[in-house]
Amino acid sequence: MAQVGIVLVSHSEKVASGIKDILEQAVGEVNVKAAGGMEGEIGTSLEKIQEALQNISTSEGALIFYDLGSAKMNAEAAIEMLELDNVHVVEAPILEGAYLAAVEASIGKSVQEILESIKKEFPEKG
């Protein structure tokens, strides 16, 4: 069964792919894509985020975790432009939040259930 997708948007390619490595190591089967950096430099790219969203299964919805301001704006723009339902930008620390989401997604939790857990765990952001 498809699980909730996770997209990691960081200004650094290494940060995004490093977090993906952690999730895969700790959680195993995860529906996750990294969208970090911009052409090898520090930054975020709408194109990269859109590609990530198109390359994971979003049948069960997806959650986008981000690091700094422009990452959030580009993530929001990507969702709007692809006209995706049930894809949300999440207010949580990028690593800890994505980790929690990956664990819950792996046991079949829904987007709404994961969002509620995140709200409980990280009430200060969001």
Added chain:
Amino acid sequence: MKFDVNHALTWITKANEKIQDNKDYLTSLDQAIGDGDHGINMSRGFKETVAKLSENDYVTVSDVWKDAAMTLMSKVGGASGPLFGTAFLKMSMASKGEEAIDYPIFIKAVEEAVEGVKQRGKATEGEKTMIDVWSPVVKKLQEASDFNAELIRDTAKTAMEATSDLVATKGRAAYLKERSKGHLDPGSVSSYYIFDALADSLEEGA
């Protein structure tokens, strides 16, 4: 007159020239109250946008603006990417399907650009951001009955200069609070170049 594909292309080309010419100046403004990457980011984004636009033959203004938006959001890298990108994206959506756009549609396009930027950046007037240039320009556009290059340029320039007196409450500059006073907002200066370029494209004609 109508604003056609040639106007739209000239607009972006001229904006790119001004941004490239002032890349170091924009960076120095951003070093004073931001993170110092504005000049580099805008220069890269607009250069890529011009390259992208030169690859295609465009029929509608809307498609020019759409490709500009996509390129800016993908190549700028910093917060300016999604913000300026959103402005062009909203203009594209507001003028969809029109080969050349008349003045009322042009006003609507820029109105929606401002609304889009406000929403994307969760900002409003008076917070020392690009909105402090875009919003006064929209107001003047609404008051006029036809395209007026001089009015657009003068309004943008005055509004850009006025950002010096504002205290930043959004973006990186907000950390400086009162100390952000006395400095121009880099995004507003870039916005001035963009409207100055728009005025150039109107003066040159199609």
